[in-house]
Amino acid sequence: MSASLEKGIHALKEQINAPVASFFSSCVRCGLCAEACLFFTETGNPKYTPIHKLEPMRRVWQQEYTFWGRFAKALGLSKPVTDKELGDWETLVYDSCTLCGRCSMVCPVGNDITYMIRKMREGMAASGHAPEGLVGATKLAVTVGSPMGVKLPALQAQIRQVEAETGLKVPVNVEGADYMLLLSSMEIMNFPEFIGAVAKILDKAKVSWTISSEAFEATNSGIQIGVSEIAAELVQRIVDAADKLKVKNVISPECGHAYMAIRWEGPNLVGKPFSFRVVHVLELLDELRADGRLKLSSKETQRLTYHDPCQVSRRGGVVDQPRRLMDMVAENFDEMPESGTMNWCCGAGGGVSSNERADDLRLQVFKRKKAQLEAVKPDALVSACSNCRIHLEDGLEKYGMDIPVLSLTETIAEHLADE
Amino acid sequence: MSEIELFNWIRGPALQIATLIFVVGVVVRILEVLVLGRKQDLSEARGSGVAGGLRTIISRMFPDRGTLQRSTFNVIAGYVFHVGFLVTLLFYTPHILLFRDSLGVSWPALPTPVIDATAVVTLIALIAVLVHRIQHKVMRFLSGFQDYLVWLVTFLPLLTGYFAFHRVVLDPQAMIAVHILSVELFMVVFPFTKLMHTFTLFMARYYNGHIAGRRGVKT
Ligand code: SF4
Numbered sequence: 001m002s003a004s005l006e007k008g009i010h011a012l013k014e015q016i017n018a019p020v021a022s023f024f025s026s027c028v029r030c031g032l033c034a035e036a037c038l039f040f041t042e043t044g045n046p047k048y049t050p051i052h053k054l055e056p057m058r059r060v061w062q063q064e065y066t067f068w069g070r071f072a073k074a075l076g077l078s079k080p081v082t083d084k085e086l087g088d089w090e091t092l093v094y095d096s097c098t099l100c101g102r103c104s105m106v107c108p109v110g111n112d113i114t115y116m117i118r119k120m121r122e123g124m125a126a127s128g129h130a131p132e133g134l135v136g137a138t139k140l141a142v143t144v145g146s147p148m149g150v151k152l153p154a155l156q157a158q159i160r161q162v163e164a165e166t167g168l169k170v171p172v173n174v175e176g177a178d179y180m181l182l183l184s185s186m187e188i189m190n191f192p193e194f195i196g197a198v199a200k201i202l203d204k205a206k207v208s209w210t211i212s213s214e215a216f217e218a219t220n221s222g223i224q225i226g227v228s229e230i231a232a233e234l235v236q237r238i239v240d241a242a243d244k245l246k247v248k249n250v251i252s253p254e255c256g257h258a259y260m261a262i263r264w265e266g267p268n269l270v271g272k273p274f275s276f277r278v279v280h281v282l283e284l285l286d287e288l289r290a291d292g293r294l295k296l297s298s299k300e301t302q303r304l305t306y307h308d309p310c311q312v313s314r315r316g317g318v319v320d321q322p323r324r325l326m327d328m329v330a331e332n333f334d335e336m337p338e339s340g341t342m343n344w345c346c347g348a349g350g351g352v353s354s355n356e357r358a359d360d361l362r363l364q365v366f367k368r369k370k371a372q373l374e375a376v377k378p379d380a381l382v383s384a385c386s387n388c389r390i391h392l393e394d395g396l397e398k399y400g401m402d403i404p405v406l407s408l409t410e411t412i413a414e415h416l417a418d419e
Numbered sequence: 420m421s422e423i424e425l426f427n428w429i430r431g432p433a434l435q436i437a438t439l440i441f442v443v444g445v446v447v448r449i450l451e452v453l454v455l456g457r458k459q460d461l462s463e464a465r466g467s468g469v470a471g472g473l474r475t476i477i478s479r480m481f482p483d484r485g486t487l488q489r490s491t492f493n494v495i496a497g498y499v500f501h502v503g504f505l506v507t508l509l510f511y512t513p514h515i516l517l518f519r520d521s522l523g524v525s526w527p528a529l530p531t532p533v534i535d536a537t538a539v540v541t542l543i544a545l546i547a548v549l550v551h552r553i554q555h556k557v558m559r560f561l562s563g564f565q566d567y568l569v570w571l572v573t574f575l576p577l578l579t580g581y582f583a584f585h586r587v588v589l590d591p592q593a594m595i596a597v598h599i600l601s602v603e604l605f606m607v608v609f610p611f612t613k614l615m616h617t618f619t620l621f622m623a624r625y626y627n628g629h630i631a632g633r634r635g636v637k638t
């Protein structure tokens with residue numbers, strides 16, 4: 001067995017716990033999960049069946065953690081997982097899974113398949129079978145602090161621009177602020193309006209907040225690629241910055257995977273509960289709304305619908321908040337069929353967008369979103385994730401659909417009441 | 420061994436051995452899962468994991484609308500054969516007497532014609548499920564030897580029981596012996612195959628619902 005394969009198998013063994021064992025023990029191979037996965041529904045290829053993406057890991061479980069499997073292994077009757085096999089699975093585990101979590105909602109025996117695919121990536125990365133694009137992004141995240149290589153001066157330049165446009169001060173490194181805002185590189189580079197929107201809203205709501213110059217990146221490539229040590233290091237940077245500035249709350253930006261990383265995986269990665277609370281920006285806006293600190297002077301009149309970023313709603317639990325905010329800001333808000341926790345993924349999450357090899361596939365599976373949108377025919381599509389947004393724009397363009405994509409936070413900021 | 424001795428062996432020692440393998444096997448498989456444990460989740464919960472877990476145990480009995488629409492046959496046939504199998508197993512008078520004698524508990528039976536009809540429907544559903552498994556591209560792709568074996572050992576007790584009840588194919592005593600033998604086969608195969616889902620799905624649903632429930636997601 002090669003050293004890298006050994007590392008991979010070891011990593012897989014480490015990942016197997018009671019939930020995983022209960023899931024593998026329960027699978028009846030009914031195939032229902034296939035119909036829940038956009039990679040199957042849009043390609044018709046059975047190899048994209050969610051549970052099949054875990055086949056090597058299932059065999060490791062069977063051979064290592066079941067009496068019968070160990071018995072067969074001792075007699076030399078079982079087929080060990082090979083390096084070639086893991087190599088063959090690379091595209092299934094990374095290119096054709098966005099960790100969207102939809103399969104985990106439909107499996108009749110209750111398998112959280114997504115939870116296992118996330119774990120399987122640990123074994124894939126350890127055995128050297130992670131996609132190049134993700135390896136590159138992860139390296140940049142560790143060395144530069146951002147998967148897109150965004151450095152502090154770039155953020156500072158965007159902040160100056162935002163300050164000039166809004167006439168507001170964007171507070172940086174303010175000790176003792178109540179909230180510390182995190183951002184995704186995508187927001188910094190492609191949607192700096194988001195920073196301006198947050199600045200306006202928090203200024204009106206009189207919230208004390210800041211950005212740390214030492215840890216502003218919220219996304220976590222370590223999770224997408226499946227290397228927990230790196231993921232933990234990236235989370236630790238945020239924890240250190242929050243401690244240094246003595247903030248009580250950390251705001252996750254719209255970006256779904258960033259929210260998953262800092263809100264749900266974060267404390268588990270660093271091995272201890274946070275001393276601060278993590279809120280998703282939409283959660284915060286909804287709290288401000290409930291407190292009467294978020295007031296609007298007008299509403300959007302065009303017909304709007306809302307795309308749930310998977311990690312924000314289905315995997316993250318921020319489901320009702322955006323709907324209350326949509327009702328507040330839109331006169332004409334219509335839900336797509338199968339929205340909320342059953343929403344269909346845009347096709348680019350879970351590291352798929354950083355993996356060029358998957359570009360054609362992610363646009364192919366966008367047809368699912370297209371069909372959902374055609375059922376509603378909105379004038380504009382609102383979402384809450386810059387990664388979704390880029391891909392949605394890409395997909396809409398590819399299929400010749402003229403629907404602008406808006407950020408919910410930015411849309412709200414545009415309608416803020418003056419006083 | 421004479422025929423009588425063989426029948427007696429099937430009803431006696433063989434049944435005991437099969438029951439032992441079944442019980443020990445199931446207990447071992449469940450323990451194998453539980454001993455792996457899981458780390459405590461250190462993130463701050465938004466909702467109750469326990470409530471989510473318990474809710475999902477129930478809620479996963481019912482498919483979401485999309486799944487029902489996209490996989491109508493699979494869902495309906497699945498319900499029919501599961502319910503049919505359990506009804507014939509648990510509400511047929513001779514079975515209840517057997518449970519009373521061995522476990523000391525009993526409950527009211529359903530009228531025999533109802534059981535008869537249920538058995539027919541269940542047999543048809545199982546055949547339909549098999550044909551579906553062979554024809555449906557995803558199910559065929561996912562299926563291996565074990566899936567067909569499990570189908571067979573589930574089908575045989577129903578079929579032989581049906582024959583025994585109607586006194587066809589073999590003489591009644593022999594048919595009942597064959598029926599018991601098929602049940603023994605089912606019990607022996609059970610702990611080593613996906614039939615284990617009967618028990619482990621409660622854990623699977625609980626864990627899934629627990630993870631989601633902490634995050635404030637209803638699954
Ligand atoms: S839906 Fe669940 S039980 Fe059915 S094949 Fe998929 S993982 Fe297995």
Ligand code: SF4
Binds near residue numbers: 049053
């Ligand atoms: S998590 Fe989403 S993309 Fe991945 S296998 Fe499940 S349904 Fe498919």
